Amino acid sequence: MTTSPPQPSAGGRLLVGAAIVLLAANLRVAVASVGVVLEQLRDDLGMSATVGGILTTLPVVCFAVFGVGSAAAVRRLGLHHAATLVLAMILVGLVVRSVVHDGTVFILCSVVALAGAAVGNVILPPLVKAHFPDRIPLVSSLYGAALMAGASTASIATVPLSDAFGGWRPGIGLWAALAAIALVPWLLMLRRDVHAGPPSTERLPLRAIARSPVAWSMVLLFTSQSAGAYAQFGWFAEMLTDSGVSDGYAGTLLGVISGVGIPLTLALPWLIGRIGDRPYLPWAFSAVTVSGWLGVLLAPSTVPWLWAVLLGLGGGAFTWTLTMIARRTRTTAGTAALSVATQGFGYLIAGLGPFGVGALHDLTGSWDASLIGLIVLGGLIAVFGTVVARPVMLEDTLAGAPRTPDRA
Incomplete structure (x- = not known):
């Protein structure tokens, strides 16, 4: 069953659009911020290149397992609650992994952040269809560009942030601030959630x-x-x-x-x-x-x-x-x-x-x-x-x- 959201005002549509774009901007930060400091990170945590390969493989594995496996849960939870949970997971994963000193724990924290990003991948298309059925190509292009912009900015700025704040830990941890900012509009929209998904007879x-x-x-x-x-x-x-x-x-x-x-x-x-x-x-x-x-x-x-x-x-x-x-x-x-x-x-x-x-x-x-x-x-x-x-x-x-x- 699909529940349509109430028709929002122009200001409401702007808030939803901004929330979708901010959500997308967070979905590759956990990946892009690690690649540029991977060598220092591996040296500090004692990871071999093979173990580093496991770390670089995590995104695709998490996107497969958590993204596809979460579809039914998202339908029950609602898209707005799911978006809030996604950003909370990214925020927690980014913060905790920046302070741990064990490679295994670092990988587990990365899984938390990447699991959130995986669910985010799944909910973006139905969010656009639910709130902007008349602007799907435009909003899809905007969130696609935001996703790439988040990855690009994290790649470019992580090393300067690491240099400015004393190492790779604050360099990757400070990106949690972006998730915190993106959480705000979703918290405001929790009371007007929408459940979306194809009816079971059509799957x-x-x-x-x-x-x-x-x-x-x-x-x-x-x-x-x-x-x-x-x-x-x-x-x-x-x-x-x-x-x-x-x-x-x-x-x-x-x-x-x-x-x-x-x-x-x-x-x-x-x-x-x-x-x-x-x-x-x-x-x-x-x-x-x-x-x-x-x-x-x-x-x-x-x-x-x-x-x-x-x-x-x-x-x-x-x-x-x-x-x-x-x-x-x-x-x-x-x-x-x-x-x-x-x-x-x-x-x-x-x-x-x-x-x-x-x-x-x-x-x-x-x-x-x-x-x-x-x-x-x-x-x-x-x-x-x-x-x-x-x-x-x-x-x-x-x-x-x-x-x-x-x-x-």
Whole structure:
């Protein structure tokens, strides 16, 4: 059952819109703030590169397990209460992990923050649909840009904050202030909650789409992009510092990767409208991603800003993939099922990316093997993106699946 919120005033819509944008800005901070100080953090807590790989793998694992697993709980709890809980978890996780002195406890605190971010990923689309049904593309673009802006700002500012306040602990802990600020509007809206989700009669179980080539192409596309993206968050800065780039510059360049994606995300609806079902966008995302990692492999300290820009442009594959979930389904049930399968299985498999990068570095003593693997992942974006770009609908590939009226 879906409960619609009361129609708000213009001021009320502005408050909800600001709350959604602030929520999105917090969802990658726990990830982005660690990557730029990972080397110092590992030294202080006694973590090997392999254990550091576990830390960089946590985001994708948490996004798979907690994001998909929380759907039923969110429907019962309500979207506003869920958003409040998300931000509280992020706040607590960021604060506590900045003061602990044990690597295992640090990882557990990171799980708390990342579990909150995982649920945040799930509730953003229904929040937009519930409050802005007439402005879905606009508000979705705004929260997508805010998500990237949060990641970019955390990447750029964490090292200067660490230098200014005496170490990596305050550098990563101060980001809890952003979560505290974002909590305020959600606390004000708790009394006017909304419960949203497709009715049970319209839901498609995962087993109904397990044999769909559309679903598996989407999963593999999402996996290829996400594995490379979270390897970037976790290891890009350390790859550069190992080649002689300063910590501050490496952190800035990691921020550039996220920042470059902001205008691209805002422009993507227009680009998709112009290009349609031709696979030019995934080909372009693949080409710039491969070029960026190839640059890091062959000349990491020569023009690192160029490699950061190329990788940032390649990150547009993430937003394009999420957009294609809706474009490759006819019904609300199909969209929900494909989203769960894509993000659930995709994030779970993608966790091998950042973990593998760290493990290969430990085994070989260099980043070369890891970078070759990342180049291959970048190439797979073009392969699976070509399949996803074809105008084949999920529902048309389901044998014997229940059919519902077109609601897309």
